[in-house]
Amino acid sequence: MNYELTRRAFLRQSATALAAGILLPNTLYAVTGSPRPVAASDRLNVALVGCRSMGWYDLSDIMKYPGTSCVALCDIDSGILSNRAAEAEKNWGKRPACYGDYRRILERDDVDIIIIGTPDHWHCKIAVDACSAGKDVYVEKPLANSIAECDAMVAAAQRYGRVVQVGQQQRSANLWHSMKEYIDSGALGHIGRVNVWANFTYAAILNPAMDGPVPKGVDFDMWLGPAPKRSFNASRFHGSWRMFWDYGGGLLTDWGVHLLDMALWGMNVKDMPQRVMAAGGNYVYPNNFAETFDTLSVTYQFPQFLIQWSNMTIESGPYGRNYGLEFKGTNGTLIANRESWEVIPEAGKLEAKLVKPSNNDHLDHTNNFMECVKRRDMQTACPITNGSFCAKYAHIGNIAARTHEMLTYDDAKHTFHNKAADHFITPSYRNPWKL
Ligand SMILES: NC(=O)c1ccc[n+]([C@@H]2O[C@H](COP(=O)([O-])OP(=O)(O)OC[C@H]3O[C@@H](n4cnc5c(N)ncnc54)[C@H](O)[C@@H]3O)[C@@H](O)[C@H]2O)c1
Known part of the structure; x- marks a missing residue:
């Protein structure tokens, strides 16, 4: 070159x-x-x-x-x-x-x-x-x-x-690259399950708000763009849009793509899962204005392990971490989030380990x-291609929860072979926008 x-x-x-x-x-x-x-x-x-x-x-x-x-x-x-x-x-x-x-x-x-x-x-x-x-x-x-x-x-x-x-x-974080190397070394033994969780309250607890006039200086029609036409509502706008299906996918797409990426990368997953099962709802705050789920569990099934996603609007979480991942292997458990990764040995089978970030990712x-x-x-x-792969995992989880169906996505044929789920694959763009 x-x-x-x-x-x-x-x-x-x-x-x-x-x-x-x-x-x-x-x-x-x-x-x-x-x-x-x-x-x-x-x-x-x-x-x-x-x-x-x-x-x-x-x-x-x-x-x-x-x-x-x-x-x-x-x-x-x-x-x-x-x-x-x-x-x-x-x-x-x-x-x-x-x-x-x-x-x-x-x-x-x-x-x-x-x-x-x-x-x-x-x-x-x-x-x-x-x-x-x-x-x-x-x-x-x-x-x-x-x-x-x-x-x-x-x-x-x-x-x-x-x-x-x-x-x-x-x-681009050294922390996650070193975690990946450690998992690839096989030290954890056979990993049967990866738990991934994100417990955040930001933009998730929205009080019902009335539609109102479009604020001065805002081109709301352009903000909506390809999404369906509707009147302005401040609780569906800057920042909080991520909790409404027309604009975002809740915590599973917001944090899920970051964390599921690490789970899929760590487990060398290159294809869609065999099966996806999910359930979610607004259980913590039943009057929540948000459409996406304040409580959601998704199970991605593979031939030799499960990856499980969970989000809640209660900010405590396992190991004192409100978000993170846990790779459960026969020799030990690796716990990770952006602050560190650490290994908890299974009955003395491994050295305990703690690694902290060393660069500005x-x-x-x-x-x-x-x-x-x-x-x-x-x-x-x-x-x-990787952004697409992770985003599809997140969307498939949401679609399984929204349809109450156990799903298998056929990525080559672009179908779930399930009418209710296929409905969510392609959004219909509002005129004059075209996909
Ligand atoms: N990588 C990360 O860690 C990370 C963190 C936060 C957000 N994000 C992502 O960043 C994106 C933005 O999120 P945010 O929290 O900044 O949202 P935001 O609502 O705070 O900001 C979005 C901005 O886009 C503008 N906008 C909307 N439609 C537009 C259009 N058609 N043309 C020009 N401007 C338009 C809005 O007016 C607003 O200023 C999202 O996709 C979100 O998922 C990534």
């Missing part, structure tokens, strides 16, 4: 290679790698769509990569947009152009990268449009709000040869993305 090629020529070349079906090498970037210096002529221009919370955090770390400029911001809330533009000017010395419609940004030739920090129901449309406009994409997790949208996004990234990083930053994740955009010969730390 000739690294002296100009960046734009290189982007064109890679896109052509991928469109022609030529596979570029698949090297996983060393997560601790530090960014290379860049020539002034080789800057990368980035634009953020969805500026309120996580998208801004993503942009702030991406801007730490040498040679990066923030040229545009987009949000449907003009108050958030102008505050973030002022903050961008203060932080990085230049006020980015501001937009209320992301499609105007995609028309700009000088934008290389789109960061998607919108609610989940928008990820697919913006990402597919960005890929087809020749932009590389950093898209927040979960990859999409439905199974069919995940497939559409993977197809678009491959068709247009784009670099995509999914915001599952645990994939989010910064390394954004650096890894930028390196991949520059080089175009290596796979991102969380490629779109």
Whole structure:
């Protein structure tokens, strides 16, 4: 690979290679790698769509990569947009152009990268449009709000040869890599079950609120986008949208993609589970305004083990951790969350172990993305195929709970062979938006 090629020529070349079906090498970037210096002529221009919370955090770390400029911001809330533009000017010395419609940004030739920090129901449309406009994409997790949208996004990234990083930053954490190595060593013996839990109350306990007028400066129709038309309700809007099916999937998609990713990776799972069984409801707060479940259990069955998901709106949890994973092996139990992983031996069969994090996973994740955009010969730390895989696991769990059916998803044929469950695979987009 000739690294002296100009960046734009290189982007064109890679896109052509991928469109022609030529596979570029698949090297996983060393997560601790530090960014290379860049020539002034080789800057990368980035634009953020969805500026309120996580998208801004993503942009702030991406801007730490040498040679990066923030040229545009987009949000449907003009108050958030102008505050973030002022903050961008203060932080990085230049006020980015501001937009209320992301499609105007995609028309700009000088934008290389789109960061998607919108609610989940928008990820697919913006990402597919960005890929087809020749932009590389950093898209927040979960990859999409439905199974069919995940497939559409993977197809678009491959068709247009784009670099995509999914915001599952645990994939760039030394902590989780060392956990994976330990599990792969076989020290835990046979692992018969992995328990995964997330007990959080944020945005989960919502008091019933009346619909009301759209706040000044908010383009609510654009916020709804492909989701069904409805009147404005503050409890279904910024931040709390994740607890309503049209926009998100509750804790199973919000935290589930991070934690199930570690369970599936740890157990080397590459396919859909044999069976999924689930049950959920709003049992802790029966008057909860949220549609998603404040109490949910999902069992994913495999030939030799189970992976079990559980979420609750009561914040205590096993081992004093309100979220985490537990790999139960014949020689010992490994417990993990973002603060540490540790091993509790089974009757003296192993050494006890405690490992703490040793890097800034989010910064390394954004650096890894930028390196991949520059080089175009290596796979991102969380490629779109992995984002899709984990998001499908989360959606299948929710679908099993919503249909009260035991399900098997046939990923090749895109069906559960079950009419009630198949109904949830593809959302119907509201006109004029098309999937
Ligand atoms: N990786 C992580 O650890 C992590 C953490 C938190 C959130 N997230 C993900 O980040 C995404 C955003 O979550 P959040 O908590 O920041 O949500 P948020 O509601 O706080 O912010 C979303 C922003 O997107 C804007 N927006 C909505 N539709 C838009 C559109 N069509 N065009 C432009 N702007 C639009 C909103 O006005 C708002 O400013 C979600 O997908 C969420 O799952 C990831």
